Amino acid sequence: MTETPQSRAARLAHLRRDELAKGDPVPLPLTMASMYHLPGDPTGFNQYGRFFNPTWSAVEKLLGHLEEATALAFPSGMAAISAVFFALLKSGDRILLPSDGYYTTRVLADRFLKSMGIAIDTRPTSSFLDGGFESYRLVFVETPSNPGLDICDIAAVAGAAHAAGALVVADNTTMTPYGQRPLDLGADIVVAADTKAPNGHSDVLFGHVTSRNPEIVSAVADWRKLSGAIPGPFEAWLVHRGLETLEVRFDRMCNSAEVIVQRLKDHPAIDAVRFPGLPDDPSHNLARMQMDRFGFLIGLTLESEQAAESFINKCALIQPATSFGGVHSSAERRARWGDAVAPGYVRLSVGCEPAEELWRAMQEALA
Structure with a gap:
């Protein structure tokens, strides 16, 4: 029987059941430990808090279940990305990054990888296939891109990159395993910031790396243990x-986004809308092919910086904040961070509020 998002979700809530003895707590216990009782030969036992924690193992089990791969937990999404770079790259390698993806990935590469003798190139997500992948050790895609929400064909990138001898890393932060499954499309590695929707309550920094390649998993796990980049x-x-x-939560957020974006598209205060679920969005046909849902992020362009800030600040049901994916809807004007977007571009993250109430608050703010 083929696994579906619904069957994965149903089984996820019961993964602990087989481990439980009579009288054990059903919720996961929190294990706060840096040392373990370890007389004699330590082989095969919990040894030290930098090497192992049963609470990590439990969350990795859930993430691995969703990805159908081995998962490794990290203290942030950028820690997960850093682990992949530093565990797998060496001097003389060349990597390709999206020019319009999350800017911190490019800053990390430019500031630290270049000084190690690693060459870095960038391309826009929408034309990521142009130019091929010869001479690259690692190709890094982020689709939909953050914040512009452009999309590239993961399967096509993976096929061409593998033919050229490159590894493919996909940042799946914006979609989660319920919205998109890059490993199924040919990516070698998935990285994500679980700070966003997977945690969902805006109170944790967290990330993970997943792969179905045991050698990659081993290298990244060793880097985590030796560097101390542990959650x-x-x-x-x-x-x-x-x-x-x-x-x-993801289902509610995606459903609400699909309702609200149609209304925003027709609102006179909005100059442009980006959302993969809109039939006239340039990414729509590809999104229908490779994504299970269209996500909860909407890109809005208002006429000016002032109009965008007014909308964000006056909407009673929008939290003005960076980051996204929480139970509360949030928004920010991304040009303030230096992203190559219009001054009035707003990245809107639709949360779990009732959709009609959220739309009513947005209407009031836009008026």
Whole structure:
């Protein structure tokens, strides 16, 4: 029987069941430990808090279940991305990054990888296939791109990159495993910031790396252990709790976004809208092919910086904040961080508020 998002979601909530003895707590216990009782030969036992924590293992089990791959937890999304770079790259390698993806990935590469003798090129997400992938050790895609919401064909990129001998890394932060499955489309590695929708409550920094390649998993796990880039057990416990409700929240957020974006598109105060679910969006046909849902992020362009800031600040049901994917809708004007977008471009993250109430608040703010 083929696994579906619904069957994965149903089984996720019961993954602990087979481990439980009579009288054990059903919710995951939080294990706060830097040392373990370890007399004699330590082989095969919990040894030290930098090497292992049972709360990490539990959240990795849920993430691995959703990705159908081995998952490794990290203290942030950027820690996960850094682990892939530093574990797998060496001097003389060349990598390709999206020019319109999350800017911190490019800053990290430019500031630290270049000084290690690693060459960096960039391309726009919408034309990522142009130019081929010869001479690259690693090709990094982010689709939909953050913040512009452009899309590239993951399967086509993976096929061409593998033919050229490159590894393919996909940042799936904007979509989660319920919205898009890059490993199924040929990516070698998925990275994501679970700070966003997987945790969902805007109170944790967290990330993960997943792969179906044991050599990649081993290299990244060794880098984590030796570098000390480990998540805290309390943060892992919170993300574990968030993952148990991700499917419900993600469904609500995506449904609401699909309703609200149609109304925003027709509103006179909005100059342009980007959302993969709109039939006239340039990414729509590709999104229908490779995504299970269209997501909860909407790109809005208002006429000016002032109009955008007014909309964000006056809407009673929008939190003015960076980041996205929380239960509360949030928005920010991305040009303030230096992204190559119009001054009035707003990245709107639709949350879990009732859709009609959220739309009513947006109408009032836009008026």
